[in-house]
């Protein structure tokens with residue numbers, strides 16, 4: 043690859059799923075020695091400047107990762123050229139991201155679970171209105187996708 047991969051994970055609020063996707067990818071890339079930039083964002087503006095949901099912070103901590111300093115932000119026009127890949131956590135986010143893409147967008151935009159063989163087309167369920175078990179499921183999904191993505195980007 044002639045350009046260092048730069049990966050953006052996008053959900054709705056940027057406080058539950060995409061911070062966990064960012065954390066799982068950062069760890070998987072570091073463990074694999076993959077040099078990649080990464081960040082996360084939300085399609086909505088609800089939680090700009092906010093820390094991740096306490097349940098996301100807790101599940102990351104269970105996996106020895108600190109995300110307490112992450113800050114919510116909304117996806118912006120520059121992201122479509124700054125990042126080589128933009129991954130939507132669910133189908134609604136994917137549609138919103140595609141609608142927000144400027145004409146000069148160069149990023150490859152796709153659904154995150156599409157990188158996992160056998161799970162193409164699946165959304166990562168929004169755990170916000172549920173209990174802690176939903177966040178464990180989110181972690182399983184995003185870490186599975188992070189491992190597959192690191193393998194794909196190393197090739």
Ligand code: 4NP
Nearest residue numbers: 053054055056057058059170
């Ligand atoms: P996320 O979860 O998109 O995974 O960060 C949500 C966070 C906040 C809201 C909805 C989903 N909300 O409606 O405030």
